Amino acid sequence: MIPPELRPHVVTAAHAGALDAETTCRDLDEIFAQLDARARSGAIRHVLLYAHGGLVTRSAALDAMRGIVKSMGDDVHVIGFVWHSGLLETLVDRIEDKLRGHDLMDAQVGPIQGAQQRFLDPEVEKAARVVAAPLWNEMKRNAQDAWKPRHAGDEVLVRLADFAARHPDVGIHVAGHSAGSIYLGPFVKRWIEEKRSLRTCSLWAPACTTAFFRETYGPALAGGVGAFRLYTLTDDAETSDTCDRVYAKSLLYLVSRALEEGTQPVPLLGMQTSYPDVEDLLAGHARILAPQPGPWAPSNAARHGDFDNDPATLVSTAEAIHGKRLPVIEAEQPLTRRAER
Numbered sequence: 531m532i533p534p535e536l537r538p539h540v541v542t543a544a545h546a547g548a549l550d551a552e553t554t555c556r557d558l559d560e561i562f563a564q565l566d567a568r569a570r571s572g573a574i575r576h577v578l579l580y581a582h583g584g585l586v587t588r589s590a591a592l593d594a595m596r597g598i599v600k601s602m603g604d605d606v607h608v609i610g611f612v613w614h615s616g617l618l619e620t621l622v623d624r625i626e627d628k629l630r631g632h633d634l635m636d637a638q639v640g641p642i643q644g645a646q647q648r649f650l651d652p653e654v655e656k657a658a659r660v661v662a663a664p665l666w667n668e669m670k671r672n673a674q675d676a677w678k679p680r681h682a683g684d685e686v687l688v689r690l691a692d693f694a695a696r697h698p699d700v701g702i703h704v705a706g707h708s709a710g711s712i713y714l715g716p717f718v719k720r721w722i723e724e725k726r727s728l729r730t731c732s733l734w735a736p737a738c739t740t741a742f743f744r745e746t747y748g749p750a751l752a753g754g755v756g757a758f759r760l761y762t763l764t765d766d767a768e769t770s771d772t773c774d775r776v777y778a779k780s781l782l783y784l785v786s787r788a789l790e791e792g793t794q795p796v797p798l799l800g801m802q803t804s805y806p807d808v809e810d811l812l813a814g815h816a817r818i819l820a821p822q823p824g825p826w827a828p829s830n831a832a833r834h835g836d837f838d839n840d841p842a843t844l845v846s847t848a849e850a851i852h853g854k855r856l857p858v859i860e861a862e863q864p865l866t867r868r869a870e871r
Contacts, residue, residue, distance in 0.1 A: 547676030584709025715746030
């Protein structure tokens, strides 16, 4: 059940992107009626459309939504998609089953480390291509299907377009974590194609390929979005992260090397090593490398899963929504906090 305090902010989507029993068209009408009333009274100045990562549980997604709603400020109304995902445990279980009987796996107790990992990680990738890639592809289809006519994303987009036409002074923003970038890509593309604009777009460790980013977000970066910011781990942090209990690198490394189709490794937008693939699109936009220590850092995220509950990431995203600009940096440079703070 959606907690009562989150009901004005949550849109739940079932398998294949359709609305589920917890969010009906009538529920959406009520959400947007509240939005209308708040906009007319001047209580809100911004609407943020948010999508969580693709491998988190429903309860974790709702917990993250609480923090995001609180962090954005009273004049920002957050609408978050809680979509059919939560595949991480199944994905890891399938990989472990595939590797059962492998000498290194059977000998390992606790997290896999050091020299063992140099031998086992390629075996994990090999197993993942067989047993986990289909789950990843299913998750991506669920994200894309949400924007079919009369499905969850489409129902929100139609109502949001009507709202934006009535309230042109209210800024529309998007933010997505990990595979949330895949979920929101069709929205961004369609929103811009229909001659609308976005105030900001913030992607936290996006799990989409650079080719997908170019196709769906590219037109917005060419002129349809006021400010775009890309949050990624440094490559050192990425390779120090772990993917649950079987892989000694981040989830994005596993996606790039095993789960995505095509010649691997497939460049993903959320990996620092992929910056050159989209340098033409990112030029002039802010890139934030994490973690950055210090009380004024724009992100303290140290692991792939940290961004959606990292206070610094949420605060800097809220600052962007409210018009406080981050400096534009080159891919090789660390980001320093702006003096205006």
